[in-house]
Amino acid sequence: MKTLLRENVGEALVGLLVVALAVWFVLFAWNRTGGGASADAIRVTALFPNASGINVGTDVRVAGLKVGTVAEQxxxxxxxxxxVTLAIDPQVKVPSDSSAAITSEGFLGGNFIALLPGGSETPLKNGDTIIDTQGAVDLMSMIGQFVNGTGKSEEPAAAAPGGATP
Structure with a gap:
């Protein structure tokens, strides 16, 4: 048995590495999909007219810093x-009159929910609802409007010199 182990040390180490990577991947996936949301997280609901690009596990940020995740849609x-149910870190006291917007990290970046703090003294608590929201912008329809020329304001044709119209 000892000679078999000595001959296959390389394969055993590679197998151990594969198992360790599999465990890491499962934990990573669990945390990214909201399964790892803290049990003591503050759960609030935000109503969006359009939630394109947002999934369970998407970041919730205040001033660019992650303070929670999307727990349910x-x-x-x-x-x-x-x-959208947001699981927010209880250490962060987000004012109750805050607003939420779906934004992106850039032209090719992923989407996240940005919380814009209000001025209220009372923080959000479990079960609260954020009504003041801004949904996702449909980038493809904006590009289509630009390419097709729809969405431009129609200006009256300027009269040509001498009173003739072009």
Whole structure:
């Protein structure tokens, strides 16, 4: 048995490395999909008209720093808006009159939810709802409008000199 182990030390180390990477990947995936959200996190709901690009595990940020994650998404049957449940770190006292916006890290970057703190003295607590929200901007429709020329304001044609119209 000892000679077998000595002959296969390389394979054993590679196997151990593969198992360690698999465990790391499972933990990473668990945390990124919201499964690793803190049990003591403050859970608030934000209603968005358009939540494109946002999934469970998406970052929630204040001033660019991650303070939570998206824990759940569902369609509100009364308003037909997306009700997004945010799990926010309880150490961060976000004012109750804060607003939320879906923004991106750049032209090719991923989306995240930015919380814009309000001026209230009372912080958000479990079960609160953020009503003041801004949904995701549909970049492809904006590019289509630019390319097709739709969305321009129509200006009246300027009269040519001498009273003739072009």
């Amino acid at each position: 569902r369609l509100d049957p009364q308003t037909y808006q997306v009700a």
